[in-house]
Amino acid sequence: GENVEQHPSTLSVQEGDSAVIKCTYSDSASNYFPWYKQELGKRPQLIIDIRSNVGEKKDQRIAVTLNKTAKHFSLHITETQPEDSAVYFCAANPWAGSNYKLTFGKGTLLTVNP
Amino acid sequence: DGGITQSPKYLFRKEGQNVTLSCEQNLNHDAMYWYRQDPGQGLRLIYYSQIVNDFQKGDIAEGYSVSREKKESFPLTVTSAQKNPTAFYLCASSIGTTTDTQYFGPGTRLTVL
Numbered sequence: 001g002e003n004v005e006q007h008p009s010t011l012s013v014q015e016g017d018s019a020v021i022k023c024t025y026s027d028s029a030s031n032y033f034p035w036y037k038q039e040l041g042k043r044p045q046l047i048i049d050i051r052s053n054v055g056e057k058k059d060q061r062i063a064v065t066l067n068k069t070a071k072h073f074s075l076h077i078t079e080t081q082p083e084d085s086a087v088y089f090c091a092a093n094p095w096a097g098s099n100y101k102l103t104f105g106k107g108t109l110l111t112v113n114p
Numbered sequence: 115d116g117g118i119t120q121s122p123k124y125l126f127r128k129e130g131q132n133v134t135l136s137c138e139q140n141l142n143h144d145a146m147y148w149y150r151q152d153p154g155q156g157l158r159l160i161y162y163s164q165i166v167n168d169f170q171k172g173d174i175a176e177g178y179s180v181s182r183e184k185k186e187s188f189p190l191t192v193t194s195a196q197k198n199p200t201a202f203y204l205c206a207s208s209i210g211t212t213t214d215t216q217y218f219g220p221g222t223r224l225t226v227l
Contacts, residue, residue: 009154032213043204043218044157051213089156093213101172102147102216106156 002027002094006105013080014113021108024072027094033066033073034102036089044089048075080112117141120205120219127199127226135190135222137205143217144210146188150174151202151221160203163188164211192224199226 003026013019023033034049050057050064050073057064061080066073073092077084090105118139127133137146145164149157159172163182177196182188188207192199204221208214 006156034215043220045218046215049215091157101159101162101170103159103173104149104157106154 002030002092002103004090004092004103004105006090006108008108009106010109010111012111012113015080015082017080019077019080019084019110019112021075021088021090021110022072023074023090023092023105024070025092025094025103026071027092028068028071029095030092032093033064034091035062035064035075036091036104037086038089038107039086047088077110080110082112082114085110085112118205118207118217118219120203120222122222123220125222125224127224129226130194132194133192133199133224135192135203135205135224137188137190137219138186139207139217139219140186141207141217142185143207144185145208145214146182147206147208147216148172148178148180148188148190149204149206151204157204160190199224 005024031052036044037047038044048064050066061078063076087107087109089107091102093102121136147162148160158174160178161180163169166185169182179191202223205219206216208216
């Protein structure tokens, strides 16, 4: 089955710095790669996603890049703020035999220090 | 997000008892999912359903059962066969396939004593 590896597991940055989280996947049939943010005690929420026909996507301070050949994708957060502190999950959608399912990485705890 | 609800927020059960977790959505979504979240393990898929009266096993289905009799509802039963049931359970829904955004419920924290 699909294996989604996420690194690092924890990341600490100073306010204003950039943060980068990387994920790799194994199923070449995967074509959808969302990123979710989960604040402490809250539900995960989608922050950005990318599909396999696109190499990069930006939304204000966050961006995602995808390298299908190497099977890896990354989340970039610029000008980090304390409210960016949360756990971030990447995911990919491997083919499950009759349909696609979503497989998540183990998460990255991002701490932005003021 | 307000369109998908889970109840109760906290649930305590004795070992050996079956327990059913509720998940309801009013988003008119076809697909619904159950995930288990443990510290350091991310979100692991238990079961998912893409249409009423049909569902598929996810990666960790052993010890769990589901039903999808109505489009709005996707209850999860944690049976006594689940060896380590204490966890945070998240339900999600999406319009259709997994290339659509999944919206999560607030979760149920199950503790088995």
